Amino acid sequence: MRNHLGGLLGGIALLTLANCDTALDTPVSPPVQPNQPVLVNAYVEPSAASRDLARYYQRVERDLLTRGLLRTDGGGPDTPFDAEDLARNFEAIAFYSEYPGAAVSGSGSRTSGRLSRWSGSVRVGTEFGPSVSPEQRRSDDTQIEAYAARLAKLTQHPVSTVSRNANFHVFIAGEDDTDYVQSRLRQLFPNIGQAQLNLFDDLPRSFYCFVFASASQGAPNTYTRAVALVRAEHPDLVRLSCIHEEIAQGLGLPNDSPNARPSIFNDDDEFALLTSQDEMLLTILYDPRLKPGMTADDAQPVVRIIARELMGQSL
Known part of the structure; x- marks a missing residue:
């Protein structure tokens, strides 16, 4: 269902775009300046093209x-997994990219990377294109706020929703909203x-849908900003x-693995929402015994210990 694109907004980053992966390289940019014009995203009825796309995604769902x-x-x-499965899946999803390099690749080659995650607080700000109705905006805000709280609990890392000074921007926008989104991106990232x-x-x-996260040149494995896009035309479950x-x-979990089950980090679409194993993957990712920049080989012994702890298996 989802295509994934791994890439860079600045330094080293990830970009996932539902069924394809790519790397981008854009310098980290300063925050929007206060004298820049404020864009208006008052509700505008979706166009016929947008409504047609919504019907298409309803059929897909x-x-x-x-x-x-x-x-x-x-x-x-029906989806059992043990500590060895968990550790192996964490390595595949956190340390590898199915499409390494600066361009889309169809080879499926896999190269080992380094552990990347946030060190500072993650402040999620949701922005809506004009074609998103007020009712849908309220629903999405509620879902994202609850999800951020869940992620904070799982990772023991500060993840929250904010109305200003966000560093993780989630755009929910449709076919009609391209100009608005691109204008906002130019404000957020002038370069x-x-x-x-x-x-x-x-x-x-x-x-x-897709996401890209950026890191600074001085700390290439520590994310500082991210931008995600979710199509506004999606029906409720695909949207969530x-x-x-x-x-x-x-x-910081950029890859998919066909062996990960149950998991949303698998392109087979079996699971729509974060699973029990996915929760453990996030817990491992932010365990203080792991550090940004670690290689898979460096982290493997520690990951196995954490996985066995989480599964209640003896060390």
Whole structure:
């Protein structure tokens, strides 16, 4: 269902774009200046093209549900995993990128990276395109606020929603909102390149949502800013699925693995929402025994210990 694109906004970062991965390189930019114009995102009725796209995604969601996919149960007796599975899946998802390098690759090659995550607080700010109704905005705000609180509890790291001074920007915007989103991105990141802006325009229908996170040159494995996009045309479950996956990936779990089950970090669409294993992956990611910049080989012994602790298995 979701395509993923791993990339850079500044320093080293990740970008996930529902079924493809890419790397971008844009300098970290200063925050928006107070004298810049304020953009207005008052509600405007969606166009016929946007409504047609919404009907398409409704059909996609119905088809996935009919096939028993997009599960929301978090996993159960039919999806067992043990500490070795958990440790192996963490390594694949946190340390590897399916599409390394600066361009989209179809080779499926995998290269080992380094552990990347946030060290400072994660302040999630949600922004809506004009085509998003007031009722939908309230619903999305409520969902994201609850999810941020859940992530903070899992990671024991400060993750919260804010109305100003965000450093993790979640845009929920539709086909009609490209100009608004691109203008906001220019405000937020004055040095953003056209290649990055183009990601927010003319996306193929197969691209549901994406996120990119940026790190400074001095600390290339410590994220400082992130931007996610979720299509406004999605029906409720696919929309929430995108919110769950992109924010979680923006915290430092950039890859997908076909062996991860139950997990949203798997392109098979079996699970729509964060699962029991995904919760443990996030807990491992922010365990203080791990440090940004560690290689998979460096982290492996520690990850195995943490995994066994979380699973209640003897060390």
